[in-house]
Amino acid sequence: MLAVKISGHLKKLSKKNDAVRKQFYLSESELRFFQKEDSFNSSGFSDPLLEEQYEKTKGLVHKYKNRVLILLTLTCAAYCRFCTRRRKVSDIEKGIISQADIQKMLAYLLKNPEIDEVIFSGGDPLTSPKILKYALKEFSRLPQIKIIRIGTRLPVSNPKFITKDLLLTIKKIKQPVYVGIHFEHPAELTKETISACEKLRKAGAILYSQSVFLKGVNDSYEILYELFTKLIQIGVRPYYLYRCDPVQGIGHFRVPFKKEVAIATNLRKNLSGLAWPTYVIDAAEGNGKIPVPLDFWEFNKGEFKDFLGNRKNII
Numbered sequence: 001m002l003a004v005k006i007s008g009h010l011k012k013l014s015k016k017n018d019a020v021r022k023q024f025y026l027s028e029s030e031l032r033f034f035q036k037e038d039s040f041n042s043s044g045f046s047d048p049l050l051e052e053q054y055e056k057t058k059g060l061v062h063k064y065k066n067r068v069l070i071l072l073t074l075t076c077a078a079y080c081r082f083c084t085r086r087r088k089v090s091d092i093e094k095g096i097i098s099q100a101d102i103q104k105m106l107a108y109l110l111k112n113p114e115i116d117e118v119i120f121s122g123g124d125p126l127t128s129p130k131i132l133k134y135a136l137k138e139f140s141r142l143p144q145i146k147i148i149r150i151g152t153r154l155p156v157s158n159p160k161f162i163t164k165d166l167l168l169t170i171k172k173i174k175q176p177v178y179v180g181i182h183f184e185h186p187a188e189l190t191k192e193t194i195s196a197c198e199k200l201r202k203a204g205a206i207l208y209s210q211s212v213f214l215k216g217v218n219d220s221y222e223i224l225y226e227l228f229t230k231l232i233q234i235g236v237r238p239y240y241l242y243r244c245d246p247v248q249g250i251g252h253f254r255v256p257f258k259k260e261v262a263i264a265t266n267l268r269k270n271l272s273g274l275a276w277p278t279y280v281i282d283a284a285e286g287n288g289k290i291p292v293p294l295d296f297w298e299f300n301k302g303e304f305k306d307f308l309g310n311r312k313n314i315i
């Protein structure tokens with residue numbers, strides 16, 4: 001079960017903003033799921049992206065040819081109730097990665113020289129600075145590694161944890177360091193968060209954002225227009241807008257697909273091209289983040305094909 005943890009920063013923000021509160025506080029729907037009284041919410045998958053199946057050594061997921069996902073920790077500064085990895089996030093003990101685990105990952109990379117990109121994720125890797133620092137140092141030493149990515153929500157959930165030490169670590173990496181920050185609502189762009197983004201940028205990180213369509217949080221053209229416009233203005237390039245994964249226990253966050261397509265179509269018409277993220281479905285039990293066509297085209301809104309050509313129903 002995903003633990004409940006809310007940072008002081010988000011508690012304050014939640015008092016003023018319902019969309020922030022809904023992301024972090026337990027809801028009636030989720031409680032009914034825990035009590036096994038909600039069959040709708042119990043449908044879906046525990047691990048829709050098949051990460052357990054593709055885990056090659058502890059913490060390393062190799063699904064796509066040239067890149068690996070590294071789950072450095074299962075801890076976050078606050079736990080999002082709609083987390084795709086809620087099957088294991090917040091299991092702190094299970095998520096501990098040691099230096100020996102990192103060495104096993106490096107050995108795997110050396111045996112697979114086609115891998116040129118590492119994506120640090122979790123949990124939130126920025127909440128475990130010691131092992132992150134070690135991993136960054138070790139991975140960046142490998143000549144085969146050309147790109148380093150870090151996925152985080154820390155600038156939103158606990159911006160003061162973007163420390164000088166972390167910034168210095170990023171500054172020293174010779175490869176481009178892309179930091180993907182998870183944003184859901186413009187209310188998350190507080191002055192502390194904007195300042196954390198600025199510090200990361202000044203340390204040389206290239207910033208991009210990831211967002212998920214969430215019912216009752218951001219399923220509105222106006223909210224997403226404001227979010228993506230403000231992000232590009234503070235130097236964070238909107239990158240992906242996801243359909244919420246069909247994970248057990250989070251069905252109440254899923255927005256009707258046609259509504260999402262209509263919102264995304266309207267956003268495409270009006271946003272600056274730079275502020276437009278790619279709207280995708282991460283194929284459940286499949287392969288690939290599949291771009292969703294917009295209402296400029298007529299298309300089958302019931303199914304799509306993943307990277308391997310497998311037909312998938314839109315859930």
Ligand code: SF4
Nearest residue numbers: 076079080083123153
């Ligand atoms: S910060 Fe990321 S990993 Fe942590 S709970 Fe939220 S979505 Fe999950």
